[in-house]
Amino acid sequence: MIPAADPSPSPVSILDPNKAPQTLGEWFVGIPLRIILIVAISSIALWLIRRSIRGITNRVADGTPWLERGVLKPLGESAVGAVLDKANPLANARRAQRARTIGSVLRSTATIVVGGTAFFMILDTLGISLAPFIASVGVIGVALGFGAQSLVKDFLTGLFMLLEDQYGVGDVIDVGPANGTVEAVTLRITKIRDADGTLWYVPNGTMLRVGNKTQGWATAVVEIDVDYFADLDQVRSLLAEAAARVAADPVTGSHILGEPTITGIEKLSADAVTLRLKVKTSPAQQWEVARELRVAARRVLEQAHVPLAGQRDLMATHEAHVASQQRDPHDTPLDDIAHAHEAREAPATSSSDD
Structure with a gap:
């Protein structure tokens, strides 16, 4: 005889993963x-x-x-x-x-x-299931990638630019359409302030080439146009003297890193001869050094009575005006001509004696 089934329910094991939990704590x-x-x-x-x-x-x-x-x-x-x-x-x-x-x-x-x-x-x-979700995310990612190519390009370019230290805040750069001083650098754009005060927002991905004018060291370049008939050896020595004066300055001279270089004739025209003076400087200081070199070159050339291009007649008029203010009232016009001739001959005589 088969025994009757027990009508009471069998206990549920909490270790069985297929069974639902019986209490709030177990859930x-x-x-x-x-x-x-x-x-x-x-x-x-x-x-x-x-x-x-x-x-x-x-x-x-x-x-x-x-x-x-x-x-x-x-x-x-x-x-x-x-x-x-x-x-x-x-x-x-x-x-x-x-x-x-x-x-x-x-x-x-x-x-x-x-x-x-x-x-x-x-x-x-x-x-x-993660498979459909990952597939959907992949499709959305591809769509966003095609729609935001320029944005992704800007971010990647900005990241590599920062890692390679191509330029930074305070650098003077040339990126083609805009050039000036960098004021801010982000992953997407670079802010550049030009000489007119305009602030340019340049996307990093659009920079095909970047010229950094203030990284490492720089060169101050000054071109001097002297009279066609000027003594070039004398002019070279005068430019070297001007560079030495700038180098001796306690402020500007601290930015000069090497000896000045005076090249030969760079340009030749009907009324002018162009010489070039180059000096290696600290970064971002080439413009200040170049300005001081121009001032010193003008001073030594004027003291040596060497006219710039097209200024021979004006220099003669200026010297005559200066001489008239220092003229002895008893001098005659012949004396004035003799004094002017002596003033022009004095620098040449002193240079030959040296």
């Missing part, structure tokens, strides 16, 4: 707890990563950690450390700009990676 230990752990761990990991990136980039941007660590800490707190920190403000601004921009990129990348990983883990925990 919470399952999927909700996993999601909470994923969110908590990913949030803590993202916070630690972003904090580390921010700390490193801030130290690099400030430029102070090496003078404030270990045995170098007393130097960083001294007046010498302050002078070293302020020795090159343009370099400090460039370093800070690059560090903060790269730090922003790294923090955004960390957020995307950690957040995306946590999102996919939550979907997997909920039992949602």
